[in-house]
Amino acid sequence: MDKFEVKVFIRLRPSVLDPAGEAIKSASSKLGVQGITSLRIGKMIEVKIEGNKEEDVKEKIDLLCDRLFANTVIEDYEYSIKKL
Amino acid sequence: MTSFTVGIVVFPGSNCDRDVAWALEGCLDIKTKFLWHESSDLNDIDSIVLPGGFSYGDYLRCGAIARFSPLINALHDFVKSGRRVLGICNGFQILTESGFLPGALVANKNLNFICNDVDLNVITSKGGWFQKSDEKQTIKLPIAHGEGRYHCDQDTLKRLIDNDLIALKYKTNPNGSTSDIAGITNEKGNVLGLMPHPERACDESIGGIDGLYTLKSLMT
Secondary structure, eight states: OEEEEEEEEEEEOTTSOOHHHHHHHHHHHHTTOOOOOOOOOEEEEEEEEEESSHHHHHHHHHHHIIIIIOOTTTEEEEEEEEEO | OOOOEEEEEEOTTBOSHHHHHIIIIIIHOOEEEEEETTOOOOTTOSEEEEOOBOGGGGOSSTTTTGGGSHHHHHHHHHHHTTOEEEEETHHHHHHHHTTSSSSEEEOOTTOOOEEEEEEEEEOOOGGGOSSSOSTTOEEEEEEEESSOEEEOOHHHHHHHHHTTOEEEEESSOSSOOGGGEEEEEOSSSOEEEESSOGGGSSBGGGTBOTTHHHHHGGGO
16 A cells, blocks of 8 residues: 555636735735736645555545535646655 | 424534524424434424534535535435425535535625625515515615625526526625625525525514514425
């Protein structure tokens, strides 16, 4: 059994307004950082998981992303897998 | 014969469950039963309310974890049987997360937690959840939410409009929701989800009785 580390990134879909991102964008310019044209907040979930091969792990992570980690009505997700 | 019983689902973090019981029992003399979210026996239950609150602390997304409870699992057959389900605030969020209703509820446009009375237009007569159903009918109900901005894509919005599934619209949109939507029903009309709190508008002494009809219609 191998061990894998998965990093899942969840983002609001481009069509969904992100008011918290807008607030941070506004604070960024107050800090004096100019030139930010877009700032959006997402989530990152780190998972450590055991499996026989990467394909099996992908299947499990796909299920988790689709059914729990993200709400695909409003969010997109992507992930990277690293064998530990 | 047992009397008509409304089940009120209690999740860890629900906080309007007792308000709903107070309104149903005290104002309408309807028998209620609290249902812990881990139970799945709905045989003696005639209608169900998913109350407001912060189920599972709103972790991940509002309603995201509640959908995995045994009770929500049993709700699929309950809804198929035609019995009525009312999801209020966090209950509405759970209904969208579980796929009983389309769309999703996201953070209010202005990021504020909004606690206010709002005027609402009743749009549909589907399900008979409201006394009269035309856009001229206005009711006043309290809202109290931070994540009540209804969001759906254009195809879903078209389906909601074409099938007459929009139950309530805000007269003045407080949270940026798509098409001013405050509540929707399923195609059959036996499931209603809404952000406003009808249970907090059931007695004149606390500010109004416009929520009475919706709670009473659980007995339809």
